Amino acid sequence: MATSGVVNGTDLRIYKGGTVIGRATTCSLSISREMREILDKDNTGSWVTSAPGRKSASLSSDAFFTYDTTNVKPETLFTDLDNGTLVTWRFTTDEAGDKAWDGSGYVTEFSVNAGVEENSTYSVTITVSGPITLVTES
Numbered sequence: 442m443a444t445s446g447v448v449n450g451t452d453l454r455i456y457k458g459g460t461v462i463g464r465a466t467t468c469s470l471s472i473s474r475e476m477r478e479i480l481d482k483d484n485t486g487s488w489v490t491s492a493p494g495r496k497s498a499s500l501s502s503d504a505f506f507t508y509d510t511t512n513v514k515p516e517t518l519f520t521d522l523d524n525g526t527l528v529t530w531r532f533t534t535d536e537a538g539d540k541a542w543d544g545s546g547y548v549t550e551f552s553v554n555a556g557v558e559e560n561s562t563y564s565v566t567i568t569v570s571g572p573i574t575l576v577t578e579s
Contacts, residue, residue, distance in 0.1 A: 443538030455502050455567075456531040457518075463510030465502050466562070470532045470542060472498040472573065498544070498569035500530060506553055506561035515553070515563045522548040530567055537578050544573040 444452065454461050455468045462468070475494035484490055506515055521528055525547060533541035550566035 444534055444536050448534060448539075452534040452536065454533065454535065455500055456533065456535075457513045457521075457528050457567075459529075459531075461512045462502050462504060462518075462565070463512030463514060464505040464507050466504060468500070468502040468532070470498065470500050472496065498546075498573055499549075500532060500546070500567045500569070501550075501565065503562055503564050506555070506563045515551075515565075518548050518563075518565045519551050522551050527570065528567065533578060535578060539578050541576050541578050542573050543576055544569050544571060546570045 450467075453468060454465065455470075456462070474496045476491040477494040479490045479492055504515070508514065508516075520526070527545055527547060529543070529545045531541055531543050533539065535541075546567045546569040548565060549568040551563065553561065553563045555561040
């Protein structure tokens with residue numbers, strides 16, 4: 442059954458190749474469109490005229506650094522970055538009837554934070570390559 446009301450952030454997850462990123466604490470999907478300026482000698486006023494240009498997107502996640510998760514491990518994401526592997530991803534609540542975003546991309550950033558007497562964490566960014574599809578979870 443589709444989620445009603447405001448979606449709890451805990452429910453949204455990033456899946457890589459059908460497996461959720463393990464021990465995630467945050468995740469985000471950012472989609473944008475560039476605007477291209479249209480300027481000619483007939484349009485010299487102070488107002489800019491624009492038209493839609495290219496689209497781009499990225500996903501990011503922060504997670505606890507652990508080797509024992511049964512889901513996507515940090516070292517797998519590092520290997521994807523190191524090898525330049527094109528990965529498939531899904532951003533979803535995984536709830537039937539809810540919308541999900543699907544696409545592919547490359548791991549372009551990976552960092553680890555390990556403070557004294559703090560939980561070790563890592564961050565990952567996937568830069569989208571190609572189109573994003575909006576689907577309904579079944």
